[in-house]
Amino acid sequence: MTEDHQTDFAELWTAHRRVVRDVAYRVLGSVADAEDVTQETYVRLLARGDAPLDEPRAWLVTVASRLAIDRLRAHEHSRRAYVGPWLPEPVVTDERILPEDRVTLDDSVRMALLVVLEQLTPAERTAFLLHDVFDLGFDRVAEVLGVSPASARQSASRARRRIAAQGAARFSVDPAVARRLSARFAAAATEGDLDGLVAALADDARGHFDSGGAYPDAPVEVVVGAETVARQFLAGVGGLGLEFEVAEVNAEPGIVARRRGRVVSVLALEFAGDRISVIHGIGNPRKLGHLQDRPRA
Numbered sequence: 526m527t528e529d530h531q532t533d534f535a536e537l538w539t540a541h542r543r544v545v546r547d548v549a550y551r552v553l554g555s556v557a558d559a560e561d562v563t564q565e566t567y568v569r570l571l572a573r574g575d576a577p578l579d580e581p582r583a584w585l586v587t588v589a590s591r592l593a594i595d596r597l598r599a600h601e602h603s604r605r606a607y608v609g610p611w612l613p614e615p616v617v618t619d620e621r622i623l624p625e626d627r628v629t630l631d632d633s634v635r636m637a638l639l640v641v642l643e644q645l646t647p648a649e650r651t652a653f654l655l656h657d658v659f660d661l662g663f664d665r666v667a668e669v670l671g672v673s674p675a676s677a678r679q680s681a682s683r684a685r686r687r688i689a690a691q692g693a694a695r696f697s698v699d700p701a702v703a704r705r706l707s708a709r710f711a712a713a714a715t716e717g718d719l720d721g722l723v724a725a726l727a728d729d730a731r732g733h734f735d736s737g738g739a740y741p742d743a744p745v746e747v748v749v750g751a752e753t754v755a756r757q758f759l760a761g762v763g764g765l766g767l768e769f770e771v772a773e774v775n776a777e778p779g780i781v782a783r784r785r786g787r788v789v790s791v792l793a794l795e796f797a798g799d800r801i802s803v804i805h806g807i808g809n810p811r812k813l814g815h816l817q818d819r820p821r822a
Contacts, residue, residue, distance in 0.1 A: 537581050538567065544582060544659070545589045547629045551654050552593035554613030554639055556628070556815045562592045586659055588650060597647045609739060609766035612805055613639040614812040615791040629778040633658045636793035636805050640776070643690045645684050653684035685789040698796040700778065704771060704782050706801055707778040707794060711769040714762065714780070722755035727800035728764040730754050734761070737809035754804065765789075775820035781816075788816045 545566050549559035566589045578584050578614075604611050607703040613636065616628050628634060635655070642650045650668050655669065667677040706725055713721030718763075732754040736743040740761070740792040748757050765784060772781045791813065795803035807813065 536569075537578070538570065541582050541585050542567075543580045543629060543753065545585050548586050548589045548654070548659060549593045550628050551633060551639070551642075551658065552590065552617070552651055553597055553601040554643060554814075556614045556616065558593075558596055559628070562596065564588055565592050571729075579725060582821055583661060583665055586655070586661060587669055590655055594647050594651050594669065597650070601647070610735050610738075610747070611643065612733070612735040612807050612812075613643070613775075614795075614815070615779070615807050616775050616786075617779075617791060617794055619814055624652045625663070630773075632776070634775050635777060636775045636779075637795050637803070638688070639807065642677075642684075643687050645687060647654060648677075648680045649684040649687070652680035656681045657685070676679050680709070696756075698798070702799060703794070703796050704778040706796060706799070707771045707780055710792075710794075710801060711771055711780050714758070714769040714782075715767075717759060719752075719755055719759060719762060722758065725801055726751035727797050727802045730800070730804070732757065732801055734806035735812070737811060739809055743808070758804075762790075788813050791816070 535544070542563065545560050546563045549562035549566075550556060553559055553562070553682075566585060569588050570585065615636070616630065616634060618630065632638070632784075642653075651669060652666050655666045656663060663674040663677045666681070667674040670677055670680070672680075696729045710725040712718075712723060713725065728750065728751050730751045733746075734740075734743045743761060744757060748754050762782070766782050767782045767789065769780050769782050772779060774780070774791055774793045777794065779794050781788055782790040782792070789810075790806060790808040793805040793807070794801050795805075
């Protein structure tokens with residue numbers, strides 16, 4: 526590799542590394558797996574040597590997507606055997622992380638959408654993300670999936686219909702209102718205030734908690750109803766000495782629970798009007814490893 530090519534190579538990777546990570550995270554719902562895919566994509570790029578790239582972004586996204594969908598398919602069995610609900614690893618914004626090392630936060634990283642994407646087939650999920658989010662043509666999408674462009678187009682169309690049917694983007698709440706609701710819930714949780722928790726929740730609020738079996742008493746089914754959700758929540762956290770604080774979770778206000786400075790749970794929230802409508806609780810320690818050992822704000 527010539528010196529000039531080394532310079533071009535470094536600039537190319539710097540320009541596109543982030544989109545590689547972004548694609549991998551959205552396809553896999555895992556920060557750790559996204560980092561592995563990013564590194565493997567880099568190795569594939571290195572292996573090209575001096576071979577020129579006409580469309581470097583498209584090439585990198587294609588490679589990363591193939592690697593990600595291979596992992597997604599390989600994990601299908603283990604996800605079916607998972608104890609309780611399987612939720613994506615949360616992305617909690619930390620201002621001390623360099624911008625180039627962050628997953629890009631936009632509507633496509635909202636927990637509500639990622640949870641719906643988990644219900645799609647790998648082909649549907651990948652086709653929708655690559656075409657609708659990352660602007661790849663269906664010829665490229667077909668190349669990733671190993672199907673015809675028409676089949677790739679159908680997969681994306683099915684994904685859109687299922688996402689629309691689930692209403693993943695049904696409610697749009699003022700961020701200031703969402704943050705106030707999150708703060709109310711965090712304060713009530715810290716104080717063990719049942720009435721305060723119920724007041725912050727919609728009457729038909731839903732809650733589910735991903736512990737991966739780490740907490741035997743954690744519910745494995747969706748809990749429904751404001752008081753039921755609040756009581757179940759307090760039963761799970763009572764006496765643990767947790768501190769709850771508002772944070773940006775997957776591009777929206779949410780809550781991080783810590784014990785002696787260590788993250789033990791993240792609550793990604795959905796909002797309807799002036800209440801919290803859904804709590805996505807992630808407490809599986811394996812899904813929180815990337816949040817540990819960070820200095821607190």
